[in-house]
Amino acid sequence: MSASLFLFRLIPPRADFAQTMTDAERHAMDGHTEYWRALLDAGRVVVYGPVADPEGVWGLGVLRGADRAEVLAIGEADPSVLAGVNTFEVLEILGGTTG
Template sequence: MTADEQQAMAGHQDYWRDLLAAGRVVVYGPVADPEGVWGLGVLRAADRAEVLEIGRRDPSVLAGVNTFEVFEIMGGTTG
């Protein structure tokens, strides 16, 4: 990674830690996919628009280092 990419990823990590601390995130972290590592985050949100805004504000997305996709859980259950 370049220095700019490292900075964006440090901001990404801080951003998701803050979301977790605020109770917005259920779980997040890297996924050990044999095809290549990627990240997963499960959010608590009122609606899809809120989740999209959270994704758009991620420092690594703003820097063009990462992209994101949003999928809704159908009938999910939490403890």
């Protein structure tokens, strides 16, 4: 079975989170960054990074996965989610292709 593509949106706790992180939140985000770099290195992630939304920065990732449940499990294991700092949502990219 080939992998599908999924949009992962990391939702911070407040609009100014990128500018006002506490030390504990920054530590959780350092773990988040390491986690996503490992996913990228393993070929699970197509692209990831912060989005400069005028309403507040949030995180975007595009992942390869067998199904939504697999990608939800990846999100639930994100250190920033485990620390209770961020939440997330996952949406399938219908018919998505990569170059």
